[in-house]
Amino acid sequence: MPDPDLQRSRYESLTRSVRRLIDVTIRSDADLEAVARANRLVDEAVAELSTQLNPGSFGVRTSPDGDNLAWGNVVMGLRNAIAPPVEVITDPTGRAHADVVLGAAYEGPPGLVHGGVCALLLDHVLSAVAHRPDQPAVTGTLSVRFLRPTRLGGLRVEAWTDRHDGAKTFAQGHIVDPDGTPTVVAEAVFIRPRTAG
Amino acid sequence: MPDPDLQRSRYESLTRSVRRLIDVTIRSDADLEAVARANRLVDEAVAELSTQLNPGSFGVRTSPDGDNLAWGNVVMGLRNAIAPPVEVITDPTGRAHADVVLGAAYEGPPGLVHGGVCALLLDHVLSAVAHRPDQPAVTGTLSVRFLRPTRLGGLRVEAWTDRHDGAKTFAQGHIVDPDGTPTVVAEAVFIRPRTAG
Numbered sequence: 001m002p003d004p005d006l007q008r009s010r011y012e013s014l015t016r017s018v019r020r021l022i023d024v025t026i027r028s029d030a031d032l033e034a035v036a037r038a039n040r041l042v043d044e045a046v047a048e049l050s051t052q053l054n055p056g057s058f059g060v061r062t063s064p065d066g067d068n069l070a071w072g073n074v075v076m077g078l079r080n081a082i083a084p085p086v087e088v089i090t091d092p093t094g095r096a097h098a099d100v101v102l103g104a105a106y107e108g109p110p111g112l113v114h115g116g117v118c119a120l121l122l123d124h125v126l127s128a129v130a131h132r133p134d135q136p137a138v139t140g141t142l143s144v145r146f147l148r149p150t151r152l153g154g155l156r157v158e159a160w161t162d163r164h165d166g167a168k169t170f171a172q173g174h175i176v177d178p179d180g181t182p183t184v185v186a187e188a189v190f191i192r193p194r195t196a197g
Numbered sequence: 198m199p200d201p202d203l204q205r206s207r208y209e210s211l212t213r214s215v216r217r218l219i220d221v222t223i224r225s226d227a228d229l230e231a232v233a234r235a236n237r238l239v240d241e242a243v244a245e246l247s248t249q250l251n252p253g254s255f256g257v258r259t260s261p262d263g264d265n266l267a268w269g270n271v272v273m274g275l276r277n278a279i280a281p282p283v284e285v286i287t288d289p290t291g292r293a294h295a296d297v298v299l300g301a302a303y304e305g306p307p308g309l310v311h312g313g314v315c316a317l318l319l320d321h322v323l324s325a326v327a328h329r330p331d332q333p334a335v336t337g338t339l340s341v342r343f344l345r346p347t348r349l350g351g352l353r354v355e356a357w358t359d360r361h362d363g364a365k366t367f368a369q370g371h372i373v374d375p376d377g378t379p380t381v382v383a384e385a386v387f388i389r390p391r392t393a394g
Contacts, residue, residue, distance in 0.1 A: 002228070002229050006229060007229060010229050010232045010233060010236070011222075011232065013236055014222055014232055014235060014236045014239065015222055017236055017239040017240050017243065018215075018218055018219060018222050018239055020243050021215055021218070021239055021242055021243050021246075021278075022215060022219070022277075022278045022279060024243055024246040024247050024250060025208075025211055025212055025215050025246065025276055025277075025278060026254070026255050026268070026269045026274070026276045026277055027250045027251040027252075027253075027254075027255070028246035028247065028249065028250060028251070029249040029250060029251055030245065030246050030247070030248045030249050031199070032199050032203060032204060032207050034245045034246065034248060035207045035208065035211055035245075035246065036207060037242075037245050038211060038242040038243075038245040038246050039207070039210055039211045039214055039242075041238045041239070041241050041242040041245065042211065042214040042215060042218055042238070042239065042242050043214050044238050045218055045234075045235040045236075045238040045239050045242070046214065046217050046218050046221055046235075048227065048231045048232075048234050048235040048238065049218075049221040049222065049225035049227050049231065049232065049235050050221050050225065050227070051227045051231060052225065052226040052227050053221060053224045053225060053226060054224040054225070054226055055224075056224075056301070056308070057223070057224075057300070057301035057304045057307070057308060057349055058223050058224070058301060058304065059304075059307035059308065060306075060307050071223070072223045072301055072302075072304050073304060073305060073311070074302060074303050074304055074305060074311045074313075074314055075305075075311060075313065077223070077304075079222055079223045080219075080222075080223055080302060080304075081218075081219045081222060081278075081302075082219060082279045082302050082303075103254070104253070104254035104255060104269055105269075105271060105277060105278075105279050106271050106279075107254045107255060107256075107269045107270060107271060107274075107277075108270060108271065108272075109257075109333075110254070110256035110257050111253070111254060111256065114270070114271045114272060114317070114320075114321075115320050115324075115336045115339070116271075116272065116316060116317030116318070116319075116320035116321050116339075117271055117317060119313060119316040119317060119320055119339060119341070120311070120313030120314060120316060120317045121313070122313075123311075123312050123313035123316055124311075124313050127312075136306075138343070139312045139343050140342070140343060141340065141341065141342045141343070142312070142313075142316060142340070142341045142343075143338065143339070143340040143341075144316070144338065144339045144340075145337070145338045146335070146336050146337060146338070146339075152254055
């Protein structure tokens with residue numbers, strides 16, 4: 001078994017490099033010969049990693065310390081280069097927030113974050129306030145209202161619980177720009193499946 | 198100026214390779230020396246592409262033929278490795294659909310598509326039925342209801358116009374699994390800003 005800390009740091013470093021690669025693949029103005037050379041290097045990297053491949057997705061694995069590792073998650077995964085990544089901080093009152101910087105790779109309209117990416121981030125952070133240890137909640141509905149354009153760059157996503165009603169948790173949240181102005185607001189209903197005991 | 202067709206094919210090939218790299222970065226079980234070698238190759242590829250970089254995002258550029266190129270778009274961009282990519286087909290009646298295959302990189306719960314990714318895809322395909330040439334619509338609200346888990350793999354996203362009311366277009370849509378069963382349904386209101394004339 002490889003050393004877990006070394007494994008984490010090697011994959012974290014690789015994923016950071018792949019995130020930079022995604023960004024410069026969009027923003028490069030290099031000549032087409034350089035693009036072809038980059039392509040060959042990427043294909044070599046794919047071959048190095050593909051000598052042994054997990055046939056399925058990453059799922060959620062357990063570390064030697066018993067932690068849940070969602071390294072493949074599209075929003076927060078340490079090994080998922082699509083993930084900005086988003087680190088959700090929850091405080092004792094149950095509020096959650098995440099600071100995130102979105103570059104060229106998250107663009108919809110020119111210079112703006114894709115509206116669906118706003119929905120993706122809100123879904124993720126709102127669900128964090130509904131989850132309880134050993135009692136995961138599933139999203140029932142998500143409603144998003146777009147108040148104004150969300151510019152690429154630094155953003156904060158915030159969420160809080162509005163109320164509980166039986167197995168349902170009603171959560172609210174928003175995305176705020178660097179001036180603190182909300183650009184998108186959201187409401188979601190989460191359902192906590194009944195468990196024995 | 199480079200040949201536009203060559204430019205398109207070089208970038209399309211590079212982006213496909215980066216998509217494979219994202220996938221195997223998640224699924225690799227190779228030894229950590231191979232991971233380190235892959236990391237160095239990725240860094241070399243980043244350096245090749247970074248000799249000349251566009252300072253901003255890609256935006257929407259115009260091809261020599263006058264076509265709009267949204268190559269940076271996070272859902273459909275030819276140069277965006279985050280994009281599956283989604284190609285939306287609209288028919289003469291105004292319905293739209295997209296067939297997409299989502300691999301390990303779009304995971305939320307184990308083996309399932311992240312709920313926020315479902316919202317992202319629905320936002321994108323629903324907006325396609327609201328847009329008219331030279332009269333783009335902006336999303337006002339998006340509401341998504343999760344009926345059942347959406348498994349990673351092949352999916353179809355469909356959207357249609359429910360009704361128009363002044364500057365507003367009400368669109369509906371869903372994601373269906375390979376059996377044709379809807380897993381997520383959505384409604385959205387799009388607003389077409391008034392234009393002179």
